[in-house]
Amino acid sequence: MGIKESELILNDDGSVYHLNILPTDIANDIIFVGDQDRVEAITKHFDTIEFTKQKREFKTQTGTYKGKRLTVISTGIGPDNIDIVLNELDALVNIDFETKTVKPNVTSLNIVRIGTSGALHDSIPVDSILMSTFAIGTDNMLRSYSLQNVVAHEMEERFVKHTNWQLTKGLPYAIEANLEMVNKFKSKEMFEGITITAPGFYGAQSRVLRLQLSDEHFMDTIDLFEYNGFKATNLEMETAAIYGLSKLLGHKAVSLNAIVANRKLGSFSKDPYKTVDYLIDYALQRITS
Template sequence: MEDYREPVGLEGKFQYHIECRAGDIAPVVIVPGDQGRVEKIVSRLSNTRKIAENRGLITYTGEFMGKPVSVTSTGMGGPSASIAYEELINVGARVLIRIGSVAGLQEYVNEGDIVVPYGCVRDDGASNYYVPENFPAVPSPDVYSSLTASARTLGRKIVTGINWTHSCFYKRDPEYFQSWSRRRVVSLEMEASALFVISYLRGVKAGFIGVCYANRYRQSAGSKVDLSVKNPRRDQIEDSVKDAIEITLTAIEKMYSEDLV
């Protein structure tokens, strides 16, 4: 049986997928799934340098308000993202924060809303290989509280609750979505629960902040599911992505100042 308190033997070494080694990354790494979001985050950093780009896994390291921060894209879905999480931890990551996209599962979660979940339904396609089904997927309290406090400081309203990390974007059965909505799950996406489980097992901190791109509750209310998503680069979404990045960076600064990294 695996003992996650023990080293894996790859610590500090050159990592096969992300192509990073010890010293390449900061203690805090922002881990968006979307490669296109990397540049948006990096534009808010100073003294940046590109570390690696391999298989869509892009890594930069820079500074925010004088504090070191790295950014690594993970790709879509728990299996791909879990590889990036593991390898980042191997080379020194102590805090992983995902900035991603979600769909709303409650009537009140609107496009452009920002979601910071305090737990996840584990349906990510990866975490079941690590732990039994009754093992929880929760963010680090330090990261969750820093993100929510940062949002309040910046005057940005957020949605909190339980998120569903699922594995089938184009599922056509309305009940697939409605069943979790009836259980008051607020949103869905594809990576967060794997992040929470792996980070906990490896002894590092993790959190997630997501921007709502569509409302799957409304889109699955009839006999067929509307699986469309409007232009993801429309102003409403772009503005919220900028807010999510600002909330995250402000939270990271807060964690450094409070010795939580």
């Protein structure tokens, strides 16, 4: 029985609904960025660009770099957008759009997030780069799926206990990065740690402007969290969702962070674009090595 039209929505040209792209438009190696303007900050390094398409915040470009075919996609901000992008990418490679049935042989994509983040420790300086070895999601989005086979249960339990987590906000989930991808991108200059993925930028990351927080001690507890020798190192808004959906769907993912802020010191990069550009170059060299 095929997938219902209301579940897998296609545009008139046969492209998948939100991304507005066809299966032939993407490579097997895909780079995620949040900002649509960052897509061309990456593809300007490409030798060729064969395809460009944008719908809403989702901009896609595919081309070649050092002979390797790559796709860059802007996801927009937040776990909800990751739910759209990863499910539609998976549909492009693993669902037959003619019959609306799942293909017998599953294709695994390689996904690299290149994003910005704020460090939780003064030992992780602004303008450094960091890889998310683990991610803990505080966003609830992934709880819509059956997670028991992909989450790190002990890590979840320790995080909830350590932070005295308010379960009225939902149960956090912990996901490990793909080990093959971690080994590909690690180096002496790359910090590693546990990334906390939040569902928002202000209150969800303990930023105070005019509103009172429900947990005023959150920042004082998460930076002390540690598991298997890894510390909670940074806050952002996509990594845990990328890791969780990738594991569920059979894809390989890693998240690389340009550290543009230090929450402990209250500092922000004087030139965040330079740091992001450095991370882009680093990632492209590792992808094609």
